[in-house]
Amino acid sequence: MKRAPYQILVLPFRKLKGRDPLYAIFRRADCGVWQGIAGGGEFGESPLESARREAFEEGGIPLHNTYFALDSLSTIPVVNICGFKWGPNVLVVPEHSFGVEMYSPEFTLSNEHSEYRWVPYAAAYRLLEWDSNKNALWELDTRIRKRKLRSLRRPGGKGQRARPR
Known part of the structure; x- marks a missing residue:
């Protein structure tokens, strides 16, 4: 398939x-x-479908796991992704963010990642490289602690619909 002009996290x-x-x-x-x-x-x-596919491809996360919408939305310069693939006028693309609840601590890593760690919020925040990741992590942690997660529809199941982005 052809790459769409957005990223997911x-x-x-x-x-x-x-x-x-x-x-x-x-x-x-x-x-x-x-x-x-x-x-x-x-x-x-959709961004949610992309998130499910990427999470399965890069970490072996089952497609049926519950995903949560985050409001965190960043823009990424195209030169950091795949160049000017969408023409000279597309300079940044949006990055849509999601949380996914894991029922097992194990991942099956693709060749894109050499290792993973399960860490508490403060350690994750310190280790993450990108500001967009830190912002989304803060939002996710705050939503979990305040019980304000917004569940998204599971494939073939029921759940709340995500608000339009």
Whole structure:
């Protein structure tokens, strides 16, 4: 499929009874920085569909896991993604952010990542390289703690619809 002019960011988390949430962060194999799962959309996909696909491809996250909409929306310069693929007038693309609840602590990493860690919020925030990841992590952590997560429709299941972006 052809790449759509947007990016997605997925932050996996675990809620453990009586403990603070843990967040999975991933070390990029090519440059060694820590980040969430990130990738490009494909034409015909919604950002949520792209998030599910990228999370499955990069981490083996089951498609049926529950995803949560985040308001965090950044723009990424096209030169940091794939150049001027969409023509000379598209200089930045939006990055849509999601949280995904994990029911198992294990991932199946693609060759894009060399390792992952489950860490509390403060450690994840310190290790993450990109400001967009830090902003989305802060929002996700705040939503979890205040019980303000917005669940998105599961494939073939029921759930709240995401608000339009």
